[in-house]
Amino acid sequence: MRFVLKHPEQADVEKIESLDSVKGTFTQAGQFQVIIGNDVDLFYNDFADVSGIEGTSKETVKDLAKSNQNALQRLMSNLAEIFSPLIPALITGGLILGFRNILEGVQIQMLGQKIVDGALAFTQNGAPIYNTIVDVSQFWSGVNHFLWLIGEAIFHFLPVGITWSITRKMGTTQILGIVLGITLVSPQLMNAYGVAGAESINTWNFGFAEVQMIGYQAQVLPAMMAGFVLVYLERFFKKVIPNAVSMVFVPLLSIIPAVLVAHVILGPIGWTIGAWISDVVYAGLTSQLRVLFAAIFGFFYSPLVITGLHHMTNAIDLQLTADFGGTLLWPMIAFSNIAQGSAVLGIYLLHRGDKKEEQVSIPAIISAYLGVTEPAMFGINMKYRYPFIAAMIGSSIAAVVSVGLGLMANSIGVGGLPGFLSFNADRWLLFGLIALIAMVVPATLTYMYGKRVEGNE
Structure with missing residues (x-):
C-alpha cells in the first residue's frame, strides 16, 4: 500500500508494524509504503471501506509524492521514470x-x-x-x-527509445520523440562508431556554414538533451499558436528546430560531456586508485538506491559500453544486489521459525538474488540496521575484487545471480567466485553480530 502523507512524521510506524497483516514499512521517493503481501488487494478494499478514502493511480501517487521530495530527489525521480x-x-x-x-x-x-x-x-x-x-x-x-x-x-538505436520516453514522461507528442530519435541515428549519417577512423565526414552545406553529418548511435546525453528541447519547444508553441491551426504548426515548428539544435549544438556538447563522464569513471576504475574507487562505490551503492540516485548509473553504464565496449561499473551493482539478499539470509538463519518474518524474508532473498533489492532493504535490512551495514561491507569487498581483477560486463543485464549472462563465458567462473564473496560475507557478519546482540539482550 502506497500513501502520500501530508505529515509523514505523524505515522505511528511501531503500531502499524505490530499489526498481523503488516510485514513492514518504509519511506521512499516521498511515499510511505506498507508491505502487506499477496493479500494487498483485499487489504486495500477493506481500508477504502473503513476510511472512506478512495485510491488513485500509481502515476498520480508518484506525482503527489514529489511534494515530499527535495529538488534533487525530484530530478532523480524524473530520470528514473525516463529510463524505467x-x-x-x-x-x-x-x-x-x-x-x-x-x-x-x-x-x-x-x-x-x-x-x-x-x-x-x-x-x-x-x-x-x-x-x-x-x-x-x-x-x-x-x-x-x-x-x-x-x-x-536496442543499443545502436537507443536514442530513439530515450527521446520517446522523455516525450512520454513529459506528456507531449510521443511520435515526435520517435522521429527526433530516428534523426539522431539515421542511415544518412556517419555511424558514431566510425567517426574516429574516418578520413572524411559528409556535411550539410548551408552556404554560410557546414554541419557534419554524424550519428549518435548508443549515445545517451545527446538524446536526453535533444528530447527535452523538443518537449519545451512543443509546450511553448502550444501556448502561442491558436488551436485552429495547432495541429499543423505545433509539430512542424517543434521538430525542425529541435533536430537542427540537436545536430548543431546539443549533439556535439552531449557527446563531449558523455565522453568526459565515461572517461572519468573508466579512469577511476582502471587507475592505481581503482580499489579505493570500487570500495567506496560498492559500500555506498545501496544507500544510493534509497535516495533514488542509483538511476544515474544506467546512463553511465550505457556510455561506458558505447565508449569502451563494456562496463566495469555494472558488475558491482549486481554484487550489491546479491549482498543485500545475503544479509536477509543471515537474518533468516538467525530467526528461523518466526513465521511472520519468514513471509517477508524468504521472498526478499529470492527477489534480491534476482536483482530487485527493495523488499530486502526495506522489509528486513533497514529494520534491523546491522544487516544493511553488513550488506554494504560485503558489497564493498566484492566490488574491490571485481574491479581489481578487471571483471567487465558486456552491458547492463539482469541484476543479482543471473547477471553472469552479461559476461563472456570465460568470465562466468570469476563472476561466480565474486558472487560467493557477496553471499558469504554479509550472511556471516549478519548472523554473527545478530547472535552477539540478541544473546546480550
Whole structure:
C-alpha cells in the first residue's frame, strides 16, 4: 500500500508494524509504503471501506509524492521514470550480447584448431587458436547474425527509445520523440562508431556554414538533451499558436528546430560531456586508485538506491559500453544486489521459525538474488540496521575484487545471480567466485553480530 502523507512524521510506524497483516514499512521517493503481501488487494478494499478514502493511480501517487521530495530527489525521480520503460529492452539486449559472445567469442578446443587460408591459426605467442561455435556450425552462425538485428536495434538505436520516453514522461507528442530519435541515428549519417577512423565526414552545406553529418548511435546525453528541447519547444508553441491551426504548426515548428539544435549544438556538447563522464569513471576504475574507487562505490551503492540516485548509473553504464565496449561499473551493482539478499539470509538463519518474518524474508532473498533489492532493504535490512551495514561491507569487498581483477560486463543485464549472462563465458567462473564473496560475507557478519546482540539482550 502506497500513501502520500501530508505529515509523514505523524505515522505511528511501531503500531502499524505490530499489526498481523503488516510485514513492514518504509519511506521512499516521498511515499510511505506498507508491505502487506499477496493479500494487498483485499487489504486495500477493506481500508477504502473503513476510511472512506478512495485510491488513485500509481502515476498520480508518484506525482503527489514529489511534494515530499527535495529538488534533487525530484530530478532523480524524473530520470528514473525516463529510463524505467527502457530497462526490459536493455536487459534483453544484454542477454542477447552475452549469448552471441558464447557463439562467436569462446574458443572451444574440442571443436578443433582454426584454419585460416588453409593453414592452422596461431597467436603471436605461438599458442593455437581454436574454433568457436559459429566457425563450425552454419546454423549457429545464422542465429548469431540474426540476433544482432535485435541487439543493434536496442543499443545502436537507443536514442530513439530515450527521446520517446522523455516525450512520454513529459506528456507531449510521443511520435515526435520517435522521429527526433530516428534523426539522431539515421542511415544518412556517419555511424558514431566510425567517426574516429574516418578520413572524411559528409556535411550539410548551408552556404554560410557546414554541419557534419554524424550519428549518435548508443549515445545517451545527446538524446536526453535533444528530447527535452523538443518537449519545451512543443509546450511553448502550444501556448502561442491558436488551436485552429495547432495541429499543423505545433509539430512542424517543434521538430525542425529541435533536430537542427540537436545536430548543431546539443549533439556535439552531449557527446563531449558523455565522453568526459565515461572517461572519468573508466579512469577511476582502471587507475592505481581503482580499489579505493570500487570500495567506496560498492559500500555506498545501496544507500544510493534509497535516495533514488542509483538511476544515474544506467546512463553511465550505457556510455561506458558505447565508449569502451563494456562496463566495469555494472558488475558491482549486481554484487550489491546479491549482498543485500545475503544479509536477509543471515537474518533468516538467525530467526528461523518466526513465521511472520519468514513471509517477508524468504521472498526478499529470492527477489534480491534476482536483482530487485527493495523488499530486502526495506522489509528486513533497514529494520534491523546491522544487516544493511553488513550488506554494504560485503558489497564493498566484492566490488574491490571485481574491479581489481578487471571483471567487465558486456552491458547492463539482469541484476543479482543471473547477471553472469552479461559476461563472456570465460568470465562466468570469476563472476561466480565474486558472487560467493557477496553471499558469504554479509550472511556471516549478519548472523554473527545478530547472535552477539540478541544473546546480550
